Amino acid sequence: MRFPCFRHILCSAALVFGLAAPAIAQTAATGNIEGVATDATGAVLPGVTVTIRNMDTNVTREVVTDGSGRYRAAALQPGRYEVSATLSGFEIKPVSDLPVTVGQTVAVDLKMRTAGLAEEVLVTAQSPVIDTRRTDVSNVIGEQAIENLPMNGRRWDNFVLLSPGVTNDGNFGLVSYRGISGLYNNNMVDGVDNNQAFFSEARGRTRIAYAVSQVAIKEFQVGVSNMSAEFGRTKSGTNKFSGEGFYFLRDKAFQAINPKVPLVNGEKPAERRQQFGFAAGGPIEKDKVFFFGNYDQQLRNFPIFATPSNATFFTSACTAPAANCAATLAFFQGLNILSPREGNNKVGLGKVDVTINNSNTLSLSLNSHRWRSPNGVQTQPTVNLAESMNGTDIVKSDFFVGSLNTIVSQRTLNELRVQIGRDYEEQQPNSTGPGTTVTNGIGFGMPNFLPRFAYPHEQRFELVDAVTSYRSGHNIKVGTDLNYVKENLKNLFNGGGV
Numbered sequence: 001m002r003f004p005c006f007r008h009i010l011c012s013a014a015l016v017f018g019l020a021a022p023a024i025a026q027t028a029a030t031g032n033i034e035g036v037a038t039d040a041t042g043a044v045l046p047g048v049t050v051t052i053r054n055m056d057t058n059v060t061r062e063v064v065t066d067g068s069g070r071y072r073a074a075a076l077q078p079g080r081y082e083v084s085a086t087l088s089g090f091e092i093k094p095v096s097d098l099p100v101t102v103g104q105t106v107a108v109d110l111k112m113r114t115a116g117l118a119e120e121v122l123v124t125a126q127s128p129v130i131d132t133r134r135t136d137v138s139n140v141i142g143e144q145a146i147e148n149l150p151m152n153g154r155r156w157d158n159f160v161l162l163s164p165g166v167t168n169d170g171n172f173g174l175v176s177y178r179g180i181s182g183l184y185n186n187n188m189v190d191g192v193d194n195n196q197a198f199f200s201e202a203r204g205r206t207r208i209a210y211a212v213s214q215v216a217i218k219e220f221q222v223g224v225s226n227m228s229a230e231f232g233r234t235k236s237g238t239n240k241f242s243g244e245g246f247y248f249l250r251d252k253a254f255q256a257i258n259p260k261v262p263l264v265n266g267e268k269p270a271e272r273r274q275q276f277g278f279a280a281g282g283p284i285e286k287d288k289v290f291f292f293g294n295y296d297q298q299l300r301n302f303p304i305f306a307t308p309s310n311a312t313f314f315t316s317a318c319t320a321p322a323a324n325c326a327a328t329l330a331f332f333q334g335l336n337i338l339s340p341r342e343g344n345n346k347v348g349l350g351k352v353d354v355t356i357n358n359s360n361t362l363s364l365s366l367n368s369h370r371w372r373s374p375n376g377v378q379t380q381p382t383v384n385l386a387e388s389m390n391g392t393d394i395v396k397s398d399f400f401v402g403s404l405n406t407i408v409s410q411r412t413l414n415e416l417r418v419q420i421g422r423d424y425e426e427q428q429p430n431s432t433g434p435g436t437t438v439t440n441g442i443g444f445g446m447p448n449f450l451p452r453f454a455y456p457h458e459q460r461f462e463l464v465d466a467v468t469s470y471r472s473g474h475n476i477k478v479g480t481d482l483n484y485v486k487e488n489l490k491n492l493f494n495g496g497g498v
Contacts, residue, residue, distance in 0.1 A: 029191045031100035034072040035108040037065045037085060044069025045112060048087045055080040055096065056238035058287040059355050064410050072470045074413050075405055076100050077236065078219055083108050091115045101140045103221040139163040142219045153298070154248070154275055156214040157187075157202065163222040174206060190234055190365065190401050191464065192419040197485045198456040203423050204397050207379050208371040209345035211397055213296035215244065215279045216349045216367075234365060236353045237290030241282035248275040272301045277347075284352075292351045300343040304375060304390075305382040339387045341375040359407040364400075371395040377427050377450070388431035389447040396424040399460075411470045415479075419462040427452040453490035460485050 037048040048065040052073045065071045078101050084094035090112040100106055141159045151158055160166050160175055167176050177185065183200040187193075189212065194203050204211035218235040250273040279294035351365035376393035383390075399421030406414045429450035466479030 029078075029102055029189075030075045031078055031102060032072060032074045032076060032105040033081065033083065033098070033100065033108055034070070034105060035110060037069045037071065037087075037110040037112060039090070040111070040113055045087060045090070048085050048090075048110065048112070050083065050085045050110070052076065053082045053084075055082055056240070057236075057290060057353075057355070058239055059361070060358070061407070062358075062410075066411070066470075066472060068473060070470075070473050072411075072475070074468050074470070074475075075415055078102050079238075083110075085110050085112065087112060089115055101142060101221075102219050103140065139222045140219060141222065146214060146217055146219065151214070153209060153273075154214045154296075155210045156212070156217050157210075159220075160222045166222065174201070190363075191403060191415075191417050192399075192401050192462050193460070193483060194399075196423050196456075196458060197460075198458060198487055198489075203399070203421070204369060204371070204395050205425070207373070207376065207393055208369070208395050209298045209300070209343065210296075210347065211369045212367055213277065213279075213294050213347045213349060215246070215277060215296060216292075216294045216347075234349060234351060234367075235279070235281065235292050236351060236363070237281035237283065237292040239283050239286055239290075241280075243278065243280035245278040246276060249273070270301070271303070274299045288355050290353045292349075292353075294347075294349050296347040298343065298345040300345075302341055302343065304339045304341045304378060304380075306339055306387065339375055339390070341373065343373040343376060344371070346370045361405045363403045365402075366400045367398070369395070369397045375430070391430050391450050392428040394424075394426040394428065396422075398422055408467075413468045415464075415466045415468070417462075417464040419460065421460045421462075423456070423458040423460075425452075425455050425457070427455065449491075454488050455491045457488040457490075458485060459487075 033052055035050075037045040037050070039045055044065075046065050046067045046069055048069070048071070050063050050065065050071045050073070052061045052063070053059070054077065056079045057077075059077075061073050061076070063071045063073050079099075080096075081098045081100055082094050082096045083098060085092050091114075092110055092112045095108060098106060098108065139162070141162060145162070146156060146159060149159070158175075161168070165177060168174075174181075174183070175185070185202075187195050187202045195201070196203050196205060199205055202211070212234070216234050250271065252270045252272070275296070275298045277294060277296035279292070281290065281292035283289065284291055347367070347369050349365065349367045351363070354362040354364075356362055371394065373393040375387065375390045377391040399419060401417065401419050403415070403417040406416070408414055427450055429446045431446040434446060461484045463482040464479065466477060468475065468477045470476075
């Protein structure tokens, strides 16, 4: 019997209030620059205009030091920055090529000199390895590591295993943070939820190759404890046209064979994997509108072994000597049946960033993912089921993200983010006949958990708004996260609590 189940989940407004001295509150998928302006004697300088310029997009932000000489520029897109300052009667040399990464607050203290004096101008910019202002345990996986470190299958989120306290969790691709089940992880991309509510895993789950291309990820932060969020950011275009293409091939022709350890009972299954794609980004209108896009596809052939188990003879049917029956049974139990299994994973991302004016920046992105795997319902290398009890695994996921950052005043910033997404999963049986089991005999036909027409079909709408205000060295942040999830479940088997 098939039955649909509709579940509506409404996570109502969650109020987030942060107060710290000095300020350490984070904004999703962004970084911050802050510091103190002083004169040659060490006295603080209020009223200094500090200009922060993104060296890749030429987008600038101006802030003014307060009465205690402090300034802060929050919610900066990761990249290279230049910091300069102006005040009547004073001068200072700008600091360039200042890297800002996701979740990081970079301290840039400005020591200004009287104009016209032939003295050395000092600007200190530092981001210590151990930041004593923060209480969280986290690690940033940067763009250089993502691009250059080898990763089997190019599933970028496996880079989290480079962080301390992170280990594999089970055989299905989950990871554990400090021994906690992988089902309790939180995954966010560009400041919005990238989780699946029903199975409590990342969107698309672990059977697929990946839902977001590695070439589209700029960097991400792994938070292990005391974190308000987990930060990840996709790439954006800059004032410079750039692009890349890639092709990876895994084939048995490249695999070494040990002639001293041959396979006695058969030939090693040939796994073949191809991964190819491209990415491009650049300006649509210099200093104002930028684009980035990519396409990524993986074609994989990874056969499945079907190994009989619990094989028995009908006692009334075996008239041969007991030794012969035992030998025949052992022979059948030792058979390995090789069945084809394939995977086709397609991912595409399009993104546009717009500098509307000096106070407003807009970002729009759409990520689309498709996965189809004949005989892919059973994901293990070896199973004890017939091919008729397998099926085709299908995953379709799409999510649109829009974000608007508005500088309300010199010390107040508003961040608005909207997500509209869906995650559809289906499993089709190989056999059309009903599942049949003979007592003390064999089983064949369609398994009792297939077909799964929607397991699940999840639709999500998310609205996030946060206001950050910087006052006297303190960062005050108030926000709300409204997450609405609609699930449609059409499943033959009453598993998973349905």
